[in-house]
Amino acid sequence: MTDFAGLLLPDRGEPAHRLTPVAADGLDAWLKDQPAQVRALAEAGRFKAKPGELLILPGRKDGEWSAAYGKAKAPGPWDIAAIAQKLPAGTYRIDGDGGDDHLPGALGWLLAHHRFDRYLAKPDPIPARVLLTRDAAAIAPTVALAEAVALVRDLVDTPAADMGPAELADAAEAVAKAHAAEFRVTRGDALDQGYPMIAAVGRAAVRDRAPRLIEIEWGDPAHPRIAIVGKGVCFDSGGLDLKPSSAMLLMKKDMGGAAHALALAGLVMGARLPVRLHLLIPAVENAVAGDAFRPGDILRSRKGISVEIGNTDAEGRLVLGDALARAGEDKPDLILDFATLTGAARVALGPDLPAMFANDDALAAELLAAAVAVSDPVWRMPLWADYAEMIKSTTADINNAGEGGMAGAVTAALFLQRFVPDATPWAHFDTFAWRPSARPGRPKGGDALGLRAAFAMLRARFVTP
Numbered sequence: 001m002t003d004f005a006g007l008l009l010p011d012r013g014e015p016a017h018r019l020t021p022v023a024a025d026g027l028d029a030w031l032k033d034q035p036a037q038v039r040a041l042a043e044a045g046r047f048k049a050k051p052g053e054l055l056i057l058p059g060r061k062d063g064e065w066s067a068a069y070g071k072a073k074a075p076g077p078w079d080i081a082a083i084a085q086k087l088p089a090g091t092y093r094i095d096g097d098g099g100d101d102h103l104p105g106a107l108g109w110l111l112a113h114h115r116f117d118r119y120l121a122k123p124d125p126i127p128a129r130v131l132l133t134r135d136a137a138a139i140a141p142t143v144a145l146a147e148a149v150a151l152v153r154d155l156v157d158t159p160a161a162d163m164g165p166a167e168l169a170d171a172a173e174a175v176a177k178a179h180a181a182e183f184r185v186t187r188g189d190a191l192d193q194g195y196p197m198i199a200a201v202g203r204a205a206v207r208d209r210a211p212r213l214i215e216i217e218w219g220d221p222a223h224p225r226i227a228i229v230g231k232g233v234c235f236d237s238g239g240l241d242l243k244p245s246s247a248m249l250l251m252k253k254d255m256g257g258a259a260h261a262l263a264l265a266g267l268v269m270g271a272r273l274p275v276r277l278h279l280l281i282p283a284v285e286n287a288v289a290g291d292a293f294r295p296g297d298i299l300r301s302r303k304g305i306s307v308e309i310g311n312t313d314a315e316g317r318l319v320l321g322d323a324l325a326r327a328g329e330d331k332p333d334l335i336l337d338f339a340t341l342t343g344a345a346r347v348a349l350g351p352d353l354p355a356m357f358a359n360d361d362a363l364a365a366e367l368l369a370a371a372v373a374v375s376d377p378v379w380r381m382p383l384w385a386d387y388a389e390m391i392k393s394t395t396a397d398i399n400n401a402g403e404g405g406m407a408g409a410v411t412a413a414l415f416l417q418r419f420v421p422d423a424t425p426w427a428h429f430d431t432f433a434w435r436p437s438a439r440p441g442r443p444k445g446g447d448a449l450g451l452r453a454a455f456a457m458l459r460a461r462f463v464t465p
Contacts, residue, residue: 001154004110004146008139011132016093019083021071022049030068042068052082052440076375077452081108081441089127096134104375106131106138108441110146116157116445144270148263148455149448155259156433156446160235160252164209165202165283168232168255172214172262172281179269181218181277187211195282195326196300197307197318202284204239204292209285213323216279218269224334224462225276227327228268230261231316231339232283239286239312240294253446254316256433257339258283260451264336267455273462280327282319286312298396302326303419308393310401316341317415318400324419334363334461335426336454337416344408345430348381354432354450355381357413360425363457367427370460371453378429378450381409388414429454 022030027049031039038057041047047055053070067087072079080094109131117123133139155163155171169185176183187210192199195213202211214232233254237243243251258281265279293299297309299318303325307318316339327335345355356378358364364380371378390411391402398418402411413428420426435447 001147001150002114004113004143004150006130007110007113007128008106008131008133008142010136010139011093011134014091014132016091016132018066018095019080019092020066020068020095022068023071023073024049051079054083054086075104077104077107078375078439078441079105079108081105081112084109084112084129084131085440087127087129089129091130091132093132106133106142107145107149110143111149111441114146114150114153115443116154118154118158141271144267145452145455148267148451151263151266152256152259152433152448152451153443153446155262156253156256158252160285163252163255164234164285165205165212165232166208168234168258168281168283169212169214172216172279175262175266175269176216176218179218179266181216181269184215186213186215195302195322197302197322198282198284200293200297200299201233201239201286201315201318204287204289205285206287209234209287211282211284211319213326214279214281214283216265217277218265219276220274221276223274223276225278225330225332226268226458227278227280227330227332227335228261228265229280229320229323229327229335229337230258231255231320231337231341232258232281233316233319233340234283234285236286236313236315237288239288239315240292241312242288243313250434253434254340255283256431256446257316257337257341257429259433259446260338260429260431260448261336263448263451264338264454268458271459273458275458275462278327278330278332280323282323284315284319286315301419305398305418306396308396308399310391310399310403314401314412317412320416321419324416328419328421328424331421332424335420335424336429337426338429338431338450340433341430342409342412344412345381346432348409349379351432351434351436352377352449354378355409355430356427356450357381357383357410357430358425358427359383359417359420360427363425363427366457366461367453370456371450374452374456376450376452376456378453381413381430383413383417384410385414387411391415
């Protein structure tokens with residue numbers, strides 16, 4: 001993983017290139033205060049102080065230079081990511097008034113240095129650009145956030161051949177060991193008996209990619225208990241309802257929910273939030289073989305709800321159902337789950353905006369406020385109870401897909417809600433976990449969407465200012 005620790009350092013007055021933010025509506029006033037040479041450079045370079053624009057300014061001595069850049073109207077994590085990507089290696093200081101001068105953009109600065117280059121014979125070297133900040137207390141939390149986002153990206157970007165259920169368990173064990181947490185994996189007969197839907201979805205995979213439930217527990221049992229659940233479908237062929245090749249192409253990312261859940265658990269433990277954490281990741285491969293589960297099958301579930309299989313490609317909600325049931329047995333104060341669950345959510349909201357469902361208005365409001373505060377947007381969708389009719393079954397308690405295909409994200413969330421205790425506040429993130437095109441600080445590929453919002457909510461809820 002990229003080492004972010006040396007890229008954001010306390011400002012102790014050492015030499016550094018100065019970076020001056022300039023707002024577009026203040027450009028004329030700024031230029032009036034500059035020497036003629038700077039005004040000429042700005043005109044020649046057509047510098048309009050738009051976000052992402054950079055103007056290099058020569059210094060008085062050889063090798064000295066500074067820069068002006070376009071300032072965004074509202075500060076956010078990606079404000080200076082584009083600038084960082086354009087700068088050479090070196091040490092930089094952003095002009096400020098001595099206040100919160102590390103900027104929310106420090107996260108984007110760090111992530112501009114992240115690359116997934118595991119499979120490249122000759123990776124392009126990334127210039128090390130060090131940002132100095134007078135807010136030393138902000139360094140460690142910002143680095144932790146960058147590492148969490150990078151973990152999601154790296155796990156999602158790894159091809160399914162190298163990121164099966166066993167490798168996902170290894171990644172979770174590494175996080176558990178880093179925080180001295182309890183770690184366990186349930187598989188084989190114990191999985192068959194205790195988590196029948198997880199076992200059924202994953203049973204067609206070859207032996208070394210067998211299904212399993214991964215769990216981490218951490219924290220003082222006397223503290224409020226929270227459960228974080230992540231869909232870990234390491235590859236989704238669609239099962240016997242086989243996906244077309246175009247839809248299967250990105251299915252290495254179908255464990256993106258698990259990546260989010262694991263990264264969030266790492267943030268919770270790293271920040272030592274006063275909670276009893278329970279992480280659950282049902283890890284499977286939805287493969288095709290003679291013993292694959294079939295359309296029309298009726299599966300038992302851990303909670304005792306019988307499920308008719310309307311579509312084997314709606315497997316994520318099945319494995320989540322058993323994991324959510326297990327999470328609810330310990331009576332947590334809060335359950336969050338993350339899943340790359342439905343194409344319907346992407347049709348409704350596009351790739352950048354995770355659909356968020358919640359059975360508790362106060363929890364939903366906290367998540368939405370946190371999302372705005374940290375510029376990690378989510379959008380609340382309705383748990384519209386009337387649509388439960390769409391996933392009724394005549395032969396079982398519920399159907400995993402139903403008929404008609406309408407309101408697919410809503411009916412998937414309603415399915416999951418059946419496995420959550422009624423009195424437990426619960427939020428479900430239907431996230432894409434993927435960026436289809438590159439943006440500053442956010443390369444094409446796996447990405448964390450909703451992660452920082454969820455962590456900000458947990459920090460606000462459980463840490464007294």
